[in-house]
Amino acid sequence: MATPLRVLVHGGGIGGLTLATLLGRRGHTVEVVELRDELDALGVGIIQPSNALHVMAEAGLLDACLDAGFEWEILTIADPAGTPRAEIPQPRMGDAPPANGIPRPALAALLADGARAAGATIRFGATIQDLTDDGDGVDVTLTDGSTGRWDLVVGFDGIGSPLRTRLYGDRYTPEYTGFANWRVTVPRLPQVKGVVMCMAGQEAKALLTPITDELMYLGAVFAEEADHRPGADTAHEELAKRLAAFSGPVAEALAAVTGPEAVVYSRISQVTVEDPWHVGRIVLAGDAAHASTPHLAQGAAMAVEDALVLADSLRDEDTVPDALAAWESRRRPRAMWVQSLSRAILKQEMGAETTPEEDELLKVGIPGAAHVLVKPY
Template sequence: MTPPLRVLIHGGGIGGLTLATALGQRGHRVEVAELRGEPDGVGVGITQPSNALHALREIGVLADCLAAGFRWEELTLCDPAGRTLAVLPQPRMAGVPAANGIPRPALAAVLGRAAVAAGARIRFHTTLTELTEEGEEVKVGLSDGSERRYDLVVGFDGTGSPLRRRLYGDAFGPEYTGFAAWRVTLPRPDWLRGVLVTSADRAAKVSLTPVSDRLMHLAALSAEAEEFRPDPRRAHRQLAERLTGIEGPVAEALAEVTDPAAVVYSRISQVTVAAPWHVGRVVLAGDAAHASTPLLAQGAAMAIEDALVLAESLDAEAEVPAALAAWERRRRPRALWVQALSRAVLRQETGTPTTAAEDELLAIGVPGAAHVLVQPY
């Protein structure tokens, strides 16, 4: 086991706060540099699949997540008219639900409290400005003018990762997939007890997901030009245009979207760092290293797994470099498999030609992938 370390986590999102909690609970001295003024809770709801819930149980926040969210066990496939085609029970890891929907702000609050309770210090409105590795230390300059030394620096700083750019320049920047996600938070009807999925003329995939006792989110995936941005005055109407032809529950939910400001739009990009994810005592994790499309709902889950496995690797190894090497050997195959399969599912569901390698991945099917993902990581 490594001795207690001084650790800087660059990024206070889901992965960063999970790692801060896991390391703080193990006695490491942790600081989180977060550019925003509060824990990163931007967006609408998020799905926590069973493997994410299993990892969150390990740091003691499962009960809080379930209390703030809405657990579910089934996925219902419908045709555009709203008729049920299939009801698919979702696999689960032992002792946790198949999935939990939760509002992002609620999850950020849960993880922020856990990190602070574990002894981590969160430095808001702060980002990294200088980085120099000196022997067994990393000298870091921060935007508040301070200069500090750490034994380990971890970049959980997202698809646009400043830390990744410091290590590799523009070599592994985000790659736009040609698709974007539209999301809206709405009141949850009592009948929605799991996820409902369908498609539309211009949207490859549309879903309703419960995220609390009172709320659900509507999410739509559509092909969009990279430069496209919704009109802030009519974003709700632009979303409706993409859902032309849909009837039934999704149409009823869409009719409630009357405020263009309620529509959250985000382009879907992926990041693949083909070089090592760690250089010396600096390591990239989560979306900074392997951002994937949302088709398997595994992006945040992979970041949470990254965090827990990194903490475990530091437990198992006597030196930081050995722990980082062991962590990457364990995480790279799983994270890149999820990324590749998720991209293949995106191509399949949008009618985009797939490669032979993607066809091999798709042969397992999404249900098969779900069963793989609830195996130990």
């Protein structure tokens, strides 16, 4: 489209800020509305695989990500004592590095800086109160009383997406998988120069991920009851019990966790919106449309890919409806493949029964998936 658009992005997370940056750099008027009072983020890290770094390069943010994080290229598979069993080089997408670990707060800050530098504005402490799509635009009222008319409204508002509820009611509430993620930031061990995946049979897996020269995070997934919450004073002790089968670097990392306050616990849920991801000029993206389990480390990568393909589709198509149709036709198959394989890996690692379709997907495996996901999309 030759005419610049007015775009409202609902949600100031990784995908929403990336879209704001990309669209702002291309001359569109963008406002991000965020319910939180600031862009805080849980104090753990995130993996940026090569396909995510490719998007960061397109947004002009690659160097900032690498400066704030820890670039790596070898995935190490190890036994419970941390003894390497396989070292797997990670593939590159074009000129992007193979992978980067980065603290979530640092990523949130640099994405916000990138969006503002691109001309986008970020409005805090507000969400959508009402909206009406008349076919030519969307009239929006926010909870802070402000109003506006937009050519496009994008819901990058997470797995609990209020915008998804507005479009589809309670048809797509998050589905708890039966598993939860435990994470804690600790000092980086010198030998952890890339992701180290320590396996203790099918019962437990622990990941050590470098996120700066000084820091790494320890992550582990376990089956948990839906109503389980770690004790406010005992979370670190609970995590240590779950990882009792590990010695070596995992035990050394645990030894640095002396209190419960650093432990971050999150249930693993997923969402699959089977209806179209766009209704008129309103579109869902990222976790709002296709939240996955973390087993391919591709959740945030899928969100930023959504942002890049949406920006490209708005550039290449003549109308907003055409752009949204083109965007979804490219994004749905890839995002659903990531979701399906991620869930299959979770079930396999935890000894749960898999379907024949999942068994076929599992033949690709984690190393194979990395090679699939650096191909053009």
